[in-house]
Amino acid sequence: MLFIVALDKLRAAPWHRQRLHLILATMRRFSIELADAGYRVDWRVASSMAAGVDAHIAAFAPEQLRVMRSSNRAGASLIARLAQRHGDRIDVVPDDRFLCSAEEFCAWADAHQRRDGSLLMEDFYRWQRRRLGILVDADGEPEGGVWNLDHENRLPPPRDGGTWPESPRSAPDAIDAEIAAFIDDVDGLTLTGAPWDGTWATDRAGALARVHHFIAHGLEGFGPYEDAVVSHHWHLNHSLISPYLNLGLLHPRDVVDAVLDAHRRGALPMNSVEGFIRQIIGWREYIHGVYWWRGADYASENFLDATDPLPPAFRGEPTDMNCVHHVARWVNDYGWTHHIPRLMVLANLATLAGVDPAELLGWMHASFVDGADWVMVPNVIGMGTYADGGAMSTKPYVSGGNYISKMTDFCRGCAFDRSARVGDTACPFTTLYWDFLDRHRERLAGNHRMGRMYANLNRLGDIDEIRTRAVQVRSRLASGTL
Ligand SMILES: Cc1cc2nc3c(=O)[nH]c(=O)nc-3n(C[C@H](O)[C@H](O)[C@H](O)COP(=O)(O)OP(=O)(O)OC[C@H]3O[C@@H](n4cnc5c(N)ncnc54)[C@H](O)[C@@H]3O)c2cc1C
Ligand code: SF4
Structure with missing residues (x-):
């Protein structure tokens, strides 16, 4: 079994320490498990992936090197280059980390795209439920009579802030010490974020234990507070399992089976069970499929011609915007925040302020423990910033x-007043929201889902002051003085 730590990849981005540690420690533990189970393991530190493969072939002359198809385009082209160089010796097997393969998704998408070329996640989700037999009766109808209980899942946080489950931690051991020392020793790395502290599990047993912890403590309340955020708790009822699914420590089937098993034992509210299953077999698989269905240029789309730099506040520089301050702190401390801070704080502000979507993508990819090209690109370029012009979402996810x-x-x-549009204490989100609609009138006003937003904009009497304040806000955001 061949494991390659490619130094060029380590040096390619300002990685969050926890992200790098998570990946390397997971690889290391798996290599040790395999060695203990009797496999021959070749653990290599090489200048690049290709150099590692060449060195392995020179040392061991294997008849065949079996690799799993990559879930990312860069990985796929690396495998294609290796196959060119080493011919039939490279044997590519399917990527089995998803319930719906890229080919199955593309066939579904070709058959189900709407007249304007768009797809609907809800269509895909129902198709998945039926074909996988999840939460459907014998006739393929939804258990409980409705497909989607999302309307029950939009509660704001409780007035007293609520109490939320604590997440388990892994005690750092000798392998963690080895990986931390290795990371410290590599020349030329740029690292960000807090050091490793055991927040994330780095083996399958640990990842499975996290799933069961979530089912026991978080799942029941997952649905109603799925979109809520409170400043005193970084994850509320969210499962924190995305890095394990993306690294392959967990298969989506492991998660679905464990949740359905708990559901069958009773007492779990359907809006939480259905809401969570929708994330795993709906959203996650849909995002993966869209990544492959859209062309290779998807990552560089920039429909709104946004070119501003990433605000230093995202990287943890001081800011008076309380929301950004807290979210940036969570990214620094854990390399993670839940969906709403990613979408409605980070991506929302970036979109409103006209930040280059590629810069946001690069920063998020390097800073989040669950980042991977296949999942970041549709989430950032599609859902987060509307840089794909509406292929993923029918309208931009923007708000004041x-x-x-x-x-x-x-x-x-917060030092700012969330309802004020103009003046020194006006909330930057609110000012920029109106200015965004105004600046993109030509591109967006014809979108029938935005009719009410434009009707409201047209009623404003202070649009000139908003424009002036927005120029100041964008300049202060870019210079890190907001
Ligand atoms: C701008 C932006 C960037 C994102 N970047 C990533 C990323 O790099 N990696 C990543 O895994 N998710 C990403 N997401 C999706 C989502 O925010 C995370 O999957 C989720 O917050 C992970 O936390 P959790 O495991 O506690 O999820 P839960 O809320 O407990 O949900 C359970 C699971 O559902 C899946 N899921 C739900 N929504 C999505 C989605 N939109 N895309 C993919 N999977 C989804 C995840 O596997 C997640 O673990 C991004 C979302 C946005 C808006
Ligand atoms: S007032 Fe505006 S900047 Fe302050 S926390 Fe609310 S949304 Fe964020």
Whole structure:
């Protein structure tokens, strides 16, 4: 079994320490498990993946090197180059980390795209439920009579902030010490974020234990508070399992089976069970499929011609925006935040401020423990920033301070006034929201889902002041003085 630590990859981005540690420690532990089970393991540190493969072939002259198809385009082209160089010796097997393969998804998408070329996640989700037999009766109809209980899952945080389950931690051991020392020794790395602290499991047993912990403590309340955010707790009822699914420590089937098993034992509310299953067999698989269905240029789309730099506040520089301050702190401490801070704080602000989507993508990819090209590209370029012009979402996910105020407790402790559009204390989200609609009128006003937003914009009497304040806000965001 061949494991390659490719130094060029380590030096290619300013990786979050926890992200790098998670990947390397997971590889290391797996290599040791395999060696203990009797496999011959070749653990190599090489200048690049290709150099590692060449050196392995020179040392061991294997008849065949079996590799799993990559879930990312860069990995796929690396495998194609290796196959050119080493011919039939490279044997590529399917990627089995998804319930729906890229080919199955593309066939589904070709058959189900709407007249305007768009797809609907809900169509895909129902198709998945039926064909996988998940939460459907013998006639293929949804258990409980409805497919989707999302309307029950939009509660704001409880007034007292609520109490939420604590996440388990792994005690750092000799392997963690070895990996931390290795990372410290490599020349030329740029690292960000807090050091490794056991927040993330790095083996399959640990990942499975996290799933069971979530089912016992988080799943029941997952649905209602799925979109809520509170400043005193970084993950609420979220499962924290995305890095394990993406690295292959967990298969989606492991997660679905464990949840359905708990559901069959009873007492779990259907809106939580259905809501969570939808994330795993719906959203995750849909995002993966869209990545392959859209062309290789998807990552560089920039429909709104956004070119501003990433605000230093995202990287943890001081800011008076309480929401950004907390979310950036979580990214620094854990390399993770849940979906709403990613979408409605980070991506929302980046979109409103006209930040280059490729810069946001690069930063998120390097900073989040669950980052991978296949999942980042549709989430950032499609869902987060509308850089694909609406292929993923029917309208941009943008909002002013009102949405953040409704779904979080951030605004109560903020120097800015979430409902003010102009003036020194106006909430930057609110100013930029109106300015965004105004700047992109030509591109967006014809979108029938945005009719009410434009009707509201047209009623504003202070649009000139908003424009002036927005220029100041964007400049202060870019210079890190907001
Ligand atoms: C701008 C942006 C960037 C994102 N980047 C990533 C990323 O790099 N890696 C990543 O795994 N997810 C990403 N997501 C999706 C989502 O935010 C995370 O999967 C989720 O927050 C992970 O936390 P959790 O495991 O506690 O998820 P839960 O809320 O407990 O949900 C369970 C699982 O559902 C899956 N899931 C739900 N929504 C999505 C989605 N939109 N895309 C893919 N999987 C989904 C994940 O596997 C997740 O573990 C991104 C979302 C946005 C808006
Ligand atoms: S007032 Fe605006 S900047 Fe402050 S926390 Fe609320 S949304 Fe964020």
